[in-house]
Amino acid sequence: EVQLVESGGGLVQPGGSLRLSCAASGFTFSDYDLHWVRQVSGKGLEWVSFIGTAGDTEYLASVKGRFTIFRENAENSLFLQMNSLRAEDTAMYYCARGYFSGIDHWGQGTLVTVS
Amino acid sequence: QSVLTQPPSVSGAPGQRITISCTGSSSNFGANYDAHWYQQLPGAAPKLLIYNNNKRPSNVPDRFSASKSGTSASLTITGLRPEDEADYYCQSYGSGLSAYWVFGGGTKLTVL
Numbered sequence: 001e002v003q004l005v006e007s008g009g010g011l012v013q014p015g016g017s018l019r020l021s022c023a024a025s026g027f028t029f030s031d032y033d034l035h036w037v038r039q040v041s042g043k044g045l046e047w048v049s050f051i052g053t054a055g056d057t058e059y060l061a062s063v064k065g066r067f068t069i070f071r072e073n074a075e076n077s078l079f080l081q082m083n084s085l086r087a088e089d090t091a092m093y094y095c096a097r098g099y100f101s102g103i104d105h106w107g108q109g110t111l112v113t114v115s
Numbered sequence: 116q117s118v119l120t121q122p123p124s125v126s127g128a129p130g131q132r133i134t135i136s137c138t139g140s141s142s143n144f145g146a147n148y149d150a151h152w153y154q155q156l157p158g159a160a161p162k163l164l165i166y167n168n169n170k171r172p173s174n175v176p177d178r179f180s181a182s183k184s185g186t187s188a189s190l191t192i193t194g195l196r197p198e199d200e201a202d203y204y205c206q207s208y209g210s211g212l213s214a215y216w217v218f219g220g221g222t223k224l225t226v227l
Contacts, residue, residue: 099163
């Protein structure tokens, strides 16, 4: 069974940093693209970042230069290093597995509050 | 404002058929990028409903179907059930200027 378990969320002051982690199991981690998607409470989904199997990355314009996505295939783990956090980064952050150009599995999310 | 435009809400009675539209542009659907659809039940993570415009994962009932034409995509649910009440999102590639991937703003389905 595919599982994605996020951790690392919490309360942080504006300008602070957090590192989100996503522990994956149930599939060959290195074979899949991965994403971070966030959702403000009561609002819609917003794509944040992508990392391909070759380590290529993409970012939402508003987080570029502040967030860094990386993966450790040997540990079956995905990370999102978030620096210079702003109030508008407050959201539930989901780790997700890419499937074709969509997503076929999502974690349960980790809540980030910047205040 | 989302690059992909969905109606904020739709509703239908049990057993009825509803359609949710997703309007894109020449930068996504019109450039032959695929549409994907997700269902998010209250308090839960999203779930893949449709991928590659019209393909259903094996765990999704055939009451759910979708299509894409030109710069628009649509999701249809037939035989509406109370448990279908959820938020539905479309997704595709973005224009690349602000986002590599984009989601629609979401549509709240109410089963009357």
